[in-house]
Amino acid sequence: xxxxxxxxxxxxxxxxxxxxxxxxxxxxxxxxxxxxxxxxxxxxxxxxxxxxxxxxxxxxxxxxxxxxxxxxxxxxxxxxxxxxxxxxxxxxxxxxxxxxxxxxxxxxxxxxxxxxxxxxxxxxxxxxxxxxxxxxxxxxxxxxxxxxxxxxxxxxxxxxxxxxxxxxxxxxxxxxxxxxxxxxxxxxxxxxxxxxxxxxxxxxxxxxxxxxxxxxxxxxxxxxxxxxxxxxxxxxxxxxxxxxxxxxxxxxxxxxxxxxxxxxxxxxxxxxxxxxxxxxxxxxxxxxxxxxxxxxxxxxxxxxxxxxxxxxxxxxxxxxxxxxxxxxxxxxxxxxxxxxxxxxxxxxxxxxxxxxxxxxxxxxxxxxxxxxxxxxxxxxxxxxxxxxxxxxx
Ligand code: PLP
Numbered sequence: 001x002x003x004x005x006x007x008x009x010x011x012x013x014x015x016x017x018x019x020x021x022x023x024x025x026x027x028x029x030x031x032x033x034x035x036x037x038x039x040x041x042x043x044x045x046x047x048x049x050x051x052x053x054x055x056x057x058x059x060x061x062x063x064x065x066x067x068x069x070x071x072x073x074x075x076x077x078x079x080x081x082x083x084x085x086x087x088x089x090x091x092x093x094x095x096x097x098x099x100x101x102x103x104x105x106x107x108x109x110x111x112x113x114x115x116x117x118x119x120x121x122x123x124x125x126x127x128x129x130x131x132x133x134x135x136x137x138x139x140x141x142x143x144x145x146x147x148x149x150x151x152x153x154x155x156x157x158x159x160x161x162x163x164x165x166x167x168x169x170x171x172x173x174x175x176x177x178x179x180x181x182x183x184x185x186x187x188x189x190x191x192x193x194x195x196x197x198x199x200x201x202x203x204x205x206x207x208x209x210x211x212x213x214x215x216x217x218x219x220x221x222x223x224x225x226x227x228x229x230x231x232x233x234x235x236x237x238x239x240x241x242x243x244x245x246x247x248x249x250x251x252x253x254x255x256x257x258x259x260x261x262x263x264x265x266x267x268x269x270x271x272x273x274x275x276x277x278x279x280x281x282x283x284x285x286x287x288x289x290x291x292x293x294x295x296x297x298x299x300x301x302x303x304x305x306x307x308x309x310x311x312x313x314x315x316x317x318x319x320x321x322x323x324x325x326x327x328x329x330x331x332x333x334x335x336x337x338x339x340x341x342x343x344x345x346x347x348x349x350x351x352x353x354x355x356x357x358x359x360x361x362x363x364x365x366x367x368x369x370x371x372x373x374x375x376x377x378x379x380x381x382x383x384x385x386x387x388x389x390x391x392x393x
Contacts, residue, residue: 046289052281069097123357151180177365179318
């Protein structure tokens, strides 16, 4: 038989494995590791949401649902966007329930990309954006965002990477891994750029409920003229501590939602009914629990920001999501070396910034979806490591 290397699809072979997981494999073999690595709430899903699922099972909710998802859930999602952002989505035609934002992202890219189409992706960015673009036959085009501009992007940044093949722009704010947000003025400028160059905008707003201080989340589709050209992605994993339920959704023009549904019906059929029942409850009664979790993330955000700054690491103060992205260049290490040595010597796991794109080099990502006392201990260990390192550097 031929070697599997000659059999596997070149598209798959060319996509590197996620730079996040490698460190968790090392960490899994160690005792006493404090993980600031995973992008996952440390809270369990609020009880009312779990209970609705238990009740649903008692009632016999164990079947497939409509491909697009349960009508009650789609209507609830549309209502949520009407209440929160004044957007008029139709639960019947404009909403598709998916297996997490992960599936929604993949479907959106596969539905719009022809081979060779380019997608502008501000970087540092979530690890799946570039990989899913390539797997869908497109070409990811990173647009570096700099700490000097609080990791935001401008039309000038985008224009430098625009070509005749540019079809779409894929944005994710609040941002994983930097914690950056884009305010109304920033996004209006991006919207004008999208209009001028007739780009589709895929907006991943999975952290939209996680903003801090007086920062208000701006839904990209709510900007003038943008609903028509935006594929809006969101889900329940982060805001409602529901990562394991695998539930999310996409919203947009009925034509693109129908195209995405076509792929979804052949590949996934539908999202799990148990998770859909729970998601309805999350939207109906979950908000107060979500707000409590967000308040706790905010407390941790202040604590870790002060702690890392006092250690002497330059940090952008995050405004959303639950990540902070300190600059570690003062240690003389690359981000991979920093993450690996910190893990082996101090047993603290975090993610090298290079996992989020080339311009993430020189940074590491720390998640503060971790209990405060754990963050305190991690900070003490990081300080120890940085002091030792700076002495020898
Ligand atoms: N988008 C971003 C920016 C993320 O950080 C993540 C998970 O970390 C996802 C999407 C995937 O979310 P889901 O659990 O809904 O598939």
